[in-house]
Amino acid sequence: MRKLLRRILLVDFLEGLRVTFRHQHPKKIVTMQYPAERPKVAERYRGAPRLNINPENGQTLCIACDLCALACPEALIVVGWERNPETKRKDLINFTYDTSRCMFCGLCEDACPVDALELTQDFELASYSREGAIFDRQVLEEGIQPTRYKF
Amino acid sequence: MSGTFLDSTELVLNMGPQHPSTHGVLRVIVKLDGEKVTGTECVIGYLHRGVEKIGENRTYAMFAPYVDRMDYVAAVSNGLGYCLAVEKLLNVEAPPRAQVVRVILTELNRIASHLLWLGTHALDIGAITPLFYCMREREATLNIFEKYCGARLTTHAFRIGGLQYETYEGFEQECLAFCDMFLPKCDEYEELLTGNRIWVQRLRNVGVLNAEDCKAYGVTGPLLRAAGVKWDLRKAQPYSGYDKYDFEIPTCENGDSFDRYIIRMREMRQSVRIIRQAVADIPAGPIMAKVPKVIKPPVGEVYVSIEAPKGELGYYIVSDGSTQPYRVRVRPPSFVNLQSLDKMARGSLVADLVAVIGTIDIVLGEVDR
Ligand code: SF4
Ligand code: SF4
Numbered sequence: 001m002r003k004l005l006r007r008i009l010l011v012d013f014l015e016g017l018r019v020t021f022r023h024q025h026p027k028k029i030v031t032m033q034y035p036a037e038r039p040k041v042a043e044r045y046r047g048a049p050r051l052n053i054n055p056e057n058g059q060t061l062c063i064a065c066d067l068c069a070l071a072c073p074e075a076l077i078v079v080g081w082e083r084n085p086e087t088k089r090k091d092l093i094n095f096t097y098d099t100s101r102c103m104f105c106g107l108c109e110d111a112c113p114v115d116a117l118e119l120t121q122d123f124e125l126a127s128y129s130r131e132g133a134i135f136d137r138q139v140l141e142e143g144i145q146p147t148r149y150k151f
Numbered sequence: 152m153s154g155t156f157l158d159s160t161e162l163v164l165n166m167g168p169q170h171p172s173t174h175g176v177l178r179v180i181v182k183l184d185g186e187k188v189t190g191t192e193c194v195i196g197y198l199h200r201g202v203e204k205i206g207e208n209r210t211y212a213m214f215a216p217y218v219d220r221m222d223y224v225a226a227v228s229n230g231l232g233y234c235l236a237v238e239k240l241l242n243v244e245a246p247p248r249a250q251v252v253r254v255i256l257t258e259l260n261r262i263a264s265h266l267l268w269l270g271t272h273a274l275d276i277g278a279i280t281p282l283f284y285c286m287r288e289r290e291a292t293l294n295i296f297e298k299y300c301g302a303r304l305t306t307h308a309f310r311i312g313g314l315q316y317e318t319y320e321g322f323e324q325e326c327l328a329f330c331d332m333f334l335p336k337c338d339e340y341e342e343l344l345t346g347n348r349i350w351v352q353r354l355r356n357v358g359v360l361n362a363e364d365c366k367a368y369g370v371t372g373p374l375l376r377a378a379g380v381k382w383d384l385r386k387a388q389p390y391s392g393y394d395k396y397d398f399e400i401p402t403c404e405n406g407d408s409f410d411r412y413i414i415r416m417r418e419m420r421q422s423v424r425i426i427r428q429a430v431a432d433i434p435a436g437p438i439m440a441k442v443p444k445v446i447k448p449p450v451g452e453v454y455v456s457i458e459a460p461k462g463e464l465g466y467y468i469v470s471d472g473s474t475q476p477y478r479v480r481v482r483p484p485s486f487v488n489l490q491s492l493d494k495m496a497r498g499s500l501v502a503d504l505v506a507v508i509g510t511i512d513i514v515l516g517e518v519d520r
Contacts, residue, residue, distance in 0.1 A: 007348070016343045020280055030287050042294075044301035044316065073213035105216035105307045106300075110315060119301070 036151045041121045046104040048122040049097050051140040052115065060141065061116035064090040071111035076101045095140055099125055100133035122146070161189070168197050172275045172505045175515030179492070179504070186500050191493045195486075198519040206479035211237050211446040212311060214479065219305040221483060222517040224267050227260035227296070228459040230309045235390055236455040236466035237311045238440075240448040248436045249313035250392045255326060255429045256299065256308055257391075258422040262333070263292040264460035264512075265415045269340065272412070272509040276353050281343055288336050291329050298325070312442030318433070326430045330423045337419060344412070354409035358495035358507035361406050368491045372462025372484050373414045374511065378406035384458035391457075396425045408510040415512075447474050461485050461512050481520060485513040 006012065032039055041047065052061045064081035080094035109119050124146035127133050135144075162183040168176040176197035182190035202221055206214045218233045219226035231253055238244060245253065270285030293303040298319050300308040308314070344350045360370065362378040375382055383400040385393040401417035403410035450472040456465035462484030471477040488511050495507045 012346045012348050016280075016347055019339050019343050023284070030290070042298040042301065044299070044319070045297060046301040071213070073209050073216060103216055103220075103305065104302060105305075106302075106315075107213065107216070 035149055041123060043121070045121045045123070046106050046109070046119040048120055048125055048144050049099070049102075049108075049135065049140060050118050050120045050122075050143055051095060051137065052118055053141055060092055061114050062092050062095065063114055063116070064092045065113060067111045067113060068108035068117050071107045073105065073107065074101045074103065077108060092137070095137040097135040097140055098133065099135055100130060166504070168194075173508055173515075174271060174513055177489075177508070177513065177515055177518070179508070181501070181504065183501065188496050188499055188501060188504055191496050191504070193489060193492060195489075195515075196519050198515045200520065202520045203479050203481060206476055208475065210474045211448070211476065214476070215310065216305065216307045218481075219307055220516060221481065221520055222264075222459065222461065222464075222485065222514045223304055224514050225260050225264040225460045226304060226306050227256050227308050228264075228457065228464060230307065231257050231391065232455060232457045232459065232464045232466050234309045234311050235457065236453055236468050237446070237448065239453045239455050240451060240468055240470055241311070241442065241446065243312055243440045243442055245313040245391075245440055246437045247392070247434045249309075249438045249440075251429050251433050252314060252318060252438070253309060253391050254393065254396070255426055255433075256296070256306075258425045258429070259292045259295060259326070259329070261422045261460045262419050263289045265419050266292075268415065268460075268509075268512045269412075272506075272512075273344065273350075275505050275509040276350060278344065278347070278350060281340055284336065284340065284343075288333060291332065295322070295325055295329065298322075310439070311446060313437070313439035315439075317438060323430045323433065326426055330427055330430075333423060334420065337416065341416060345416075351409060353502075353506055354412060354510075355407060356405070357408045357499060357503045358510055359405065359407045360491055360495055364491065364494055365406070368494065369487050370462070370491050372458075372460070372488065372512075373411050373418065374406075374462070374488055374491070376401065377403045377410035377414045379404050384456060384463060388456075390455075393425075396428050398424050408506055411510050445474060447472065456482065459484055461514070461517075462488055483517040483520065485511070485515075485517040486520075489513050489518055 053059065054061050064079055066079050069077040069079050076098040078096040081090040082093050084091045104119060106119060108117055122144055125144065164181045164183055165178060166181050167173040167178040173179065178194040180192045180194060181188055202217055205217055215230060215233060218229040222229050266285040266289040270282035273281040296306050296308065297303045299322065300306050300316050360374060360378055362380050365375045365378045365380065379402055381400050381402050386400055398421045401414050401421065403414055448470040450470055452467065452469040454465055454467045456463050463482065464484055465482035467480040468476050469478040492507060492511065496504045
């Protein structure tokens with residue numbers, strides 16, 4: 001009898017609806033209004049790559065050792081270097097990083113002995129062309145400049 | 152067959168690959184007699200990326216990020232299985248601290264995987280609300296992953312021999328906060344679904360697979376346990392220190408879709424139990440075992456399997472003594488479990504087929520690899 005009454009009065013549905021309405025409170029809204037509101041990603045986030053510059057003299061930290069290129073499973077890093085005849089050291093000429101093939105696994109970052117290559121918190125990597133996804137040294141050093149919309 | 156005007160001729164229909172309830176790109180050729188399914192055949196391979204072949208052309212360390220892309224819903228479990236396999240090949244063991252952190256993250260990932268399953272399965276059945284709640288709670292686990300290793304989905308959290316990253320400040324508190332937050336939410340999902348008559352009627356006695364069939368098909372994971380077989384690799388052949396934790400393996404009797412739902416709900420609660428125990432006792436010490444920089448295992452072969460959220464996930468690696476594996480073979484739980492689809496769906500209605508596909512909990516990235 002009770003069972004029948006429960007069925008007729010739709011108690012099982014009402015119980016479910018109670019949960020639904022409990023979550024209607026505006027304070028409980030979790031949707032983020034991106035891009036008006038920008039998420040703060042974690043410190044260790046593996047996003048857009050960056051080639052770090054020594055803040056003291058403005059020179060690149062990269063020693064052109066090629067370890068990152070060797071560690072990358074996708075072989076998408078190309079380090080261009082030239083032997084400096086005076087100092088006998090390798091000078092970085094160019095650095096190409098193809099983000100369109102990158103899976104942001106972080107192996108290159110781990111391999112770098114001087115922490116020159118770093119995956120940063122920038123996550124807006126979209127570009128209008130395929131060429132735009134291939135970062136050269138300039139982009140890597142200056143960082144990507146995503147469009148900031150005004151609201 | 153008696154010839155009334157209601158009789159229909161046999162109809163062969165394509166379901167998928169773009170059908171939203173096939174959870175990706177599964178194509179099922181369905182043979183129909185009216186509304187009744189008289190046979191199914193799965194056509195897979197739409198998401199084939201040749202992960203096993205890629206493994207033969209990468210060094211051991213380089214291949215680790217690729218395994219995350221098989222079962223991308225439970226990437227941490229994939230990574231754990233692979234790392235354990237290579238560690239066995241190298242004959243090293245991750246230090247205790249690394250093992251405990253691995254267990255915490257893997258269990259969090261199990262919860263995330265089950266939550267995604269619950270949400271999408273409920274959506275298939277017609278309950279839209281749980282999806283949003285499940286996603287919200289899953290977000291909490293993903294945030295922990297993001298803070299720990301810097302990625303949310305394809306985490307690449309573990310390395311061969313241990314961990315790359317030390318736990319971040321507040322890791323323990325965040326895990327415990329998640330546990331405290333999650334258990335009431337679990338009750339909430341049950342409040343929404345378990346008593347709901349549509350939910351029960353859509354799942355009870357749908358897609359029944361008894362214990363014998365499960366064993367014959369090699370089905371593992373929640374499907375097997377729903378049929379009453381108490382088999383969980385975490386207990387049967389403990390790895391990564393699972394024997395230290397006190398938890399239960401939930402089992403049910405009927406082996407239908409409803410039981411599988413119950414099993415997964417209980418499993419999430421057990422995962423919370425494991426996380427609580429693990430977080431309470433993270434030993435100090437190194438996080439990386441002594442592993443050579445260039446990983447060059449001796450000639451040999453290993454098979455290591457773990458209990459992934461979807462069932463037994465196995466890695467069979469053959470080493471020829473070089474820096475690259477000679478062969479990497481993966482035993483994906485989704486692929487094997489999917490083979491039982493025909494058995495489960497035969498004789499049911501088309502609408503039940505959707506429920507059956509959902510209840511297996513397949514990830515096409517893993518089926519096709
Ligand atoms: S993140 Fe991974 S895939 Fe991308 S460049 Fe670095 S090593 Fe290569
Ligand atoms: S590993 Fe670091 S230092 Fe070496 S080439 Fe790459 S970015 Fe430069």
